[in-house]
Amino acid sequence: MAEPLSPLGDAWRPGSHGNFRDGTGVTLTETRPGSIVQVTAWPDTDDAVRAAIRDSVTLDLPAMPGSGVAGEALSGFGIGPGRYLLAGSTEGLETKLRAAIAPETGAVTDLSHGRAAFRIQGESAEWVLSKLFALDFAEAAFPLGHGRATQHHHDITALIQRTAPDGFDLYFFRSFARSFWHALCRACEDVGYEVR
């Protein structure tokens, strides 16, 4: 396996930053999934695509828009009508999905090298993300496992999944990852943050 390279470069500065005198409000990590894959159904194959995902990689995605499942090894959520983003800790997810989803059923797109994934976790995660995205991050409006497709400051596509009661995973275009990482770190300064 090739050595994965972070798009963050020098911007990756492990340790505590910002106003952390009384503890850090959030922890930031780069999750580095081995696989990031988009699966798209045709207008009449949404049920078949979700069944194929369930049978091939044992991820049981609900039909409800924006819902999903968050797991340690594999996560997935709806990002649009008949479209799902799946991320797994190991490589090879695309191969398994492609074997299970014929072109008549849907399209499988490997995005593993095209996206970067960050995790923000801690008691201030909702507060920090509310500065960056025009979304309601309260757990009642954005439950565990659910995902959202939105934009960072009305510009760059961001896909966000709640992966813990106090944590979210964010998927960005890899070429914008460092720029967003800077913005994310600045937004965390008032609550104090640890990069690890």
Next chain:
Amino acid sequence: MLIPCPYCGPRDVGEFTYQGDANRVRPALDAPRAEWETFVYERVNTAGPHREHWQHSGGCRAHLTVVRDTLTHHVLSAEFVRPGPVAKAGS
């Protein structure tokens, strides 16, 4: 201005791209020139509820038919242009 996307729920208008007047019907390719002129240039210029197309380009990317009051920017309805997808509960 918020548009209640049937997939994503209410979102800021900045996430959407205007795709034009939805009242017009595209003429046949061999339709007379006058019909094409009407299609390309003439607008009803509604003062009130207006049917228009929007794409949720900064979200689920679905194309929507939206009825917007041009006097108030109040959005009266938003639905998928192509029927079929499951809509979010309550939207």
